[in-house]
Amino acid sequence: MTASAFFSLPSHRETWRLAWPIIISNSSVPLLGAVDTAVVGHLPEPHYIGAVAIGALIFSFLYWGFGFLRMGTTGFVAQASGEGDATEVRSVLARALIISAVIAAGVLIIQPVVLWLALLMIDGSSLVEGGAADYFYVRIWGAPAVLANYALMGFFIGIRNTKAALTVQIFMNGLNIILDLIFVIGFGWDVIGVAAATAISETLALILGLFLVRRELLRLGGVWQRSAILSLAKMTRLLAVNFDIFIRTILLIFAFAYFTAQAAKEGDVTLAAVAVLMNFIHFMAFGLDGFAFAAEGMIGTAIGAKRPDKLREIVYVTGFWALIVACLYALVYLIFGPAIIDLLTGIDEVRARATEFLPWLIFMPLVAIWSYQIDGIFIGAVQSKEMRNGMIISFIAYMAAMHIFGELWGTQGLWGALVVFFVVRAVTLAVVYPRVERRARA
Incomplete structure (x- = not known):
């Protein structure tokens, strides 16, 4: 094309x-x-x-x-x-x-x-x-x-x-x-x-x-x-999907809570720096969620209409714009990251520690975008089992990375483990993405 x-x-x-x-x-x-x-x-x-x-x-x-x-x-x-x-x-x-x-x-x-x-x-x-x-x-x-x-x-x-x-x-x-x-x-x-x-x-x-x-x-x-x-069958199906997503969400919540708990072991200054930088991830989610939500509604409609050609078009287009916005976030964090940190805290020690970790946050949007976007695709397709299983695998990989990287590189390793978490979330769903297209052709 x-x-x-x-x-x-x-x-x-x-x-x-x-x-x-x-x-x-x-x-x-x-x-x-x-x-x-x-x-x-x-x-x-x-x-x-x-x-x-x-x-x-x-x-x-x-x-x-x-x-x-x-x-x-x-x-x-x-x-x-x-x-x-x-x-x-x-x-x-x-x-x-x-x-x-x-x-x-x-x-x-x-x-x-x-x-x-x-x-x-x-x-x-x-x-x-x-x-x-x-x-x-x-x-x-x-x-x-x-x-x-x-x-x-x-x-x-x-x-x-x-x-x-x-x-x-x-x-x-x-x-x-x-x-x-x-x-x-x-x-x-x-x-x-x-x-x-x-x-x-x-x-x-x-x-x-x-x-x-x-x-x-x-x-x-x-x-x-x-x-x-x-309808018992349809109510059961909705409950099953909701339960799968519930498991996925609980693991996601625990992953971020565990990140903060591990950072707290490094001392009050490190914990405060991590708390400041978590705002960068929240800000990033504001933009990326928009394209993931757009994908949810459009993907579901395409599957309901049995339009695999339309589904693939939506995947490409929403993914393209989400990537563009992710690059903009990375650019903003690169240029204005230190200024944003200074706005969020006036404590010099915390500012210095947060600046040490800033490269991870500049890189993060380019990695996280794919897990956000593919989540939207699978939610629209109501492929909840794949989301649940992918999150379980991602969580296990994340916890292993937290232990290994944390031992090797301290708090820097914790950020590396978070990158692993985002990457594995995207990869585990990308591998089974063909099931979504088969659903649209069925």
Whole structure:
């Protein structure tokens, strides 16, 4: 294929149409975190900041573990949409919402246990832990809305309407910021005010999301069929896919947590430097996730429509643009990396240590891009077993590399192990990629 023919492919425009709302949506998240920190940072005691930080960390890990509700929904919705089966699109959404409601109910019932386990792993002062508990017991009531919103986000991405996902995210974060200011600065509710602002915003965002879903369902057509929604075979299939993705996600969470734990053994300065540089990986994810999410919806639709030619076009086009953005991240980190470090910390020792590790972060986008992108392909194809097995192999390779490289090169070796993790994740799925094309031809 010539360059002019490649750039004339229609998937270029579709890729950017789907990717840019996700990129902007993701970029609004750190703004919210900054406002949360700022409002409690102006309270008279420092333990308020620690309480909110720990409380937010608990929910980050809790909700990240349930991310399968979005990923599992996206692929099934996209494939049903590609087949033109609007009734099945409705049924997939209903099943995902049922599962999210059951999980949310379970979390609410065992909330004291969840908090106890979380605080058991965090060594904070009594004031910080008490504030974190106050935060937790208020914000936890937003859990049903958060988990339902995961299903709605999966639906929107599956039908390739990422603008709706952006609308919900921006509304939620914007409202959260406003309520933060009212509850904390206006009413003086300190930590409880931050938690209440978040829970209320999450709940109202769900209401907006349901309104947008209703509008899309009217456009798509189809009907609600109880027998289709409660189909044992299809519900079992959705649960199996979600369980595979859950295992994959838990291993991913543990991999990054273990990285931080190993860095902590090298001392407070090294730990702080690693914490600063982890922001570089989070920033990178904002851009790369956009193209992975675009691939999810487009790949699923192509498979549902039985279009292997279209599927391959989407793989090439989304991969091309994701690589371009990854190169831009590497260039930005190369030129502005030291300045970014200086913005994130004013401690000279931490700045110097972080600068030692900076070459790894410059290189990281060029490696990580492939694991992000191929994850999107397999989510759209609903090839969850391959994702689960690939993650298990990658995790084993990562842990081995952490041990070997850590012994040989200390903290530098830990970054090398993280590179191995990204590479093996991509390779294990690339090897079985032909199964995705066979699925589209079946």
